[in-house]
Amino acid sequence: MARSDYAAQQARIEREIQKLQKQADALLQKQRKPIVQSIIRTISEYGITQEELAPAFEKAARRSAVKSTDSTGTKKAAAPRAKRTVEPKYRHPETGDTWTGRGKAPRWITAAEAEGKQRDSFLIQK
The missing domain is CATH 4.10.270 (Myosin, subunit A)
Known part of the structure; x- marks a missing residue:
């Protein structure tokens, strides 16, 4: 053509x-x-x-x-909400590294647990 x-x-x-x-x-x-x-x-x-x-x-x-719509009449995605920061729950006593307790555990926690330490021993005291 x-x-x-x-x-x-x-x-x-x-x-x-x-x-x-x-x-x-x-x-x-x-x-x-x-x-x-x-x-x-x-x-x-x-x-x-x-x-x-x-x-x-x-x-x-x-x-x-x-709740606006685009030119095709379909709803636009809502604006992403601001992420809230989560207070750390665990702290490494030597390096000061922290972890919130969410998601995959950091290497320093898994290494300490492999050595036989309890996760609770890293809890941050309030």
Whole structure:
């Protein structure tokens, strides 16, 4: 297939995508119309004012900033939380090396245990 054939095919596909996007937008507007009318009817039934709605919109805006979506409509991954530091639980008496007690034991602990020492002997006293 020649390069011009690919370009023509890509242009045709892009036109089709634009057409389908317009159809999707029109469908969304059609679905939104009765919902908006229902909201307006409810607001007038209960006598809700703009001053009452403003704080609710601010809360919703803050929540949506945290749970934002990308251009495809899928949720973005939440920002990674800051890792908390864990207090060390064990200390080597000679070198001062520490270990939290989580994960694989360091070499100095495994070597000491191989010599017959108890892990508890390295506990940090508080």
